[in-house]
Amino acid sequence: MKTFNVPIIYRSPLISAIKQQRKQQDRMKKDFSPTLLDFGPLRILLARHFGFCYGVENAIEIAFRTVEENEGKRIFLLSEMIHNPQVNSDLLSRGVRFLMDTSGKQLIPWEDLRPDDIVIIPAFGTTLEIESRLQSLGITPLQYNTTCPFVERVWNKAEQIGAKEYTVIVHGKPKHEETRATFSHSRSHTPTIVVKDMEQTHRLAAYIKGETPAEGFYEEFKGQYSEGFDVTRHLERVGVVNQTTMLASETQAIADYVKQAIQEKYALPEDRISERFADTRDTLCYATNDNQTAVTGMLESAADLAIVVGGYNSSNTSHLVELCEEKLPTYFISSEEKLLSRNELLHYDFHHSQELHSFRFLPEKEPVTLLLTSGASCPDAIVEAVIRKLLSFYGLEEKVDEAAAAFAG
Template sequence: MKTFNVPVIYRSPLISAIKNKRKEQDRMKKDFTPTTLDFGPIKILLARHFGFCYGVENAIEIAFKTVDENPGKRIFLLSEMIHNPHVNNDLLDRGVQFLMDTSGKQLIPWSALQADDIVIIPAFGTTLEIERQLAGLGIEPLKYNTTCPFVERVWNKAEQIGNKNYTVIVHGKPKHEETRATFSHSQANTPTIVVKDMEEAIVLGEFIKGKRPLEDFADVFKGQFSEGFNPATDLQRVGVVNQTTMLATETQAIADYIRQVMVETFDLSPEAVPERFADTRDTLCYATNDNQSAVTGMLKEAADLAIVVGGYNSSNTSHLVELCEEKLPTYYISSPEQLISATEISHYDFHNKQELHTSYYLADKSPVTILLTSGASCPDALVEAVIRKLLSFYGVEHKADEYIAQL
């Protein structure tokens, strides 16, 4: 796989050494057991896969290269390039400006742009409507495009099944930048609807089965279906794709459920299923799959708590938190500064969108065992900083350097 020129500030000698060692031992990526870092009074079980993915490194390389090669030019990002505050703040510090926030609210009016301005498309991609808006201003919309190839793969799959007269069902968060982009590209080819979870998928299934009156459809799925969508005709043939960072088990469950609805509603034999349900297979990206599988493997080990590092608006990170929460106390942090002391931690409750302050989060035992992972947009340098901060509470921070020397 291609390697990228990512700023050294995001790299970590400790994490790089660990990842390189694991890669030598497991080139086929079949071993999802964590790496055990035994520092005496504290033991850290580090997930097999975590941190920057291909799409994120690609986006960072393009964005920083664009800044370096265009001194004196005004450079804009449509919105956050990735969902990590440290990376986005570094770009802001270098003079890049955001045109919109993550919800799509305009921060700088289109009228303020000039034809010679640079506009970078973030890793989530963008809508066809915004591409046309930029082109109308004389700005080549895809000249500085950091859209993740795995996001584009979803668009291609949606187009393929749309061209075969299937309606596209997108499993994603309706307000997320990636889902908005996927919805835009898909609806250009075929009727499209977004379902955010299994609960909404079940409701959609009730419309397909005729158990809900079709006149209720527009209110139930308001803002989540393409213009002119007709549930009477557009739910006859369907296929499921997804926002690439969703929980893999949920996407699979939704696809399986919708498939079964079509089988029961239209009395399909196994051979006839493709007449009504498109085989889209899995459209999650490899990093989402690997990171979630690594957390599942990590959770098989005994531990006292889990710490997940990443941006608070990061979809893929929040799903890692969800997995950990099912098994043990889990703390979602964005930086080592939130590890206030051995007894106090500031962390995020993404379910209720609020910052929490917890005392006595580290188990009063020796050794204390911590599961540790991070999202796909989190720099490895932050993970190392978290490890060193934890070690400092036990007076063994020097052991991180000793560990590097041993690898």
């Protein structure tokens, strides 16, 4: 796989050595057990896969190279390039400005842009409408494009099944940048609707089977379906794709539930289901799959708590938190700065969109066993900083360099 020129500030000697050793030992990526870092009173089980993915490294390389090669020019990002506060802050410190926030609210008027300005499309991609707006301003919309190839793969799949007259159901968070982009691209080819979770899927299935009066659909799914959507016709043939960072098990469950609803509605045997349900296979990216599977493997080990590191608005990171929460006390932090002391930390409750102040998160025992992972947009340097901060509570911070040397071999 291609390697990228990512700023050294995001790298970690310890994490790089661990990942390199694991890669050499398991080139086919069949072993999802965690890596044990045994520091005596603190034992850290590090997930097999975590941190920067292909799409994030690609986006970072393009963005930082664009800044370096265009000194003196005004450079804008449509919105956050990835959902990591440190990376976005670094870009802002280099003079890059955001045109919109993550919800799509305009921060800088379109009218302020000039044809010689540079506009970078973030890793999530963007809508066809925004591409058209940039074009109208004399800006080539795809000249500085960091859209993740795995996001584009979803767009291509939606176009392919749309050409066969299937309606596209997108499993995603309706307000997320990537979902908005996928919805825009898909609806340009075929009727499209977004479902955010299994609860909405159950309600959609009721419309598919005719169990709920059709007229209620338009209010219930307001803002989540394409213009001209006809609930009586456009749910007869469907296929499911997704926002690439969703929980794999949930996407599979949603696809299975929709498939079952179609089978029941039209009394189709398994060998004829393709007449009305498109085989889209899994459209999650490899990193999302690997990171989630690694967390599942990590959770097979006995532990006292889990820490997940990443941006608070990162979808893929929140799903890693979800998986950990099923088995252990779990703390979602954005950086080592949230670890205030041996007994105190700030952490994010993404279910209620609030940061919490908690105490006694580390048990009063030895050894403490802690599971650790991070999202696909989190720099390895931050994970190492978290490890250093945790060890500092035990007076063992110098052990990080020893561990790095041991793994480097």
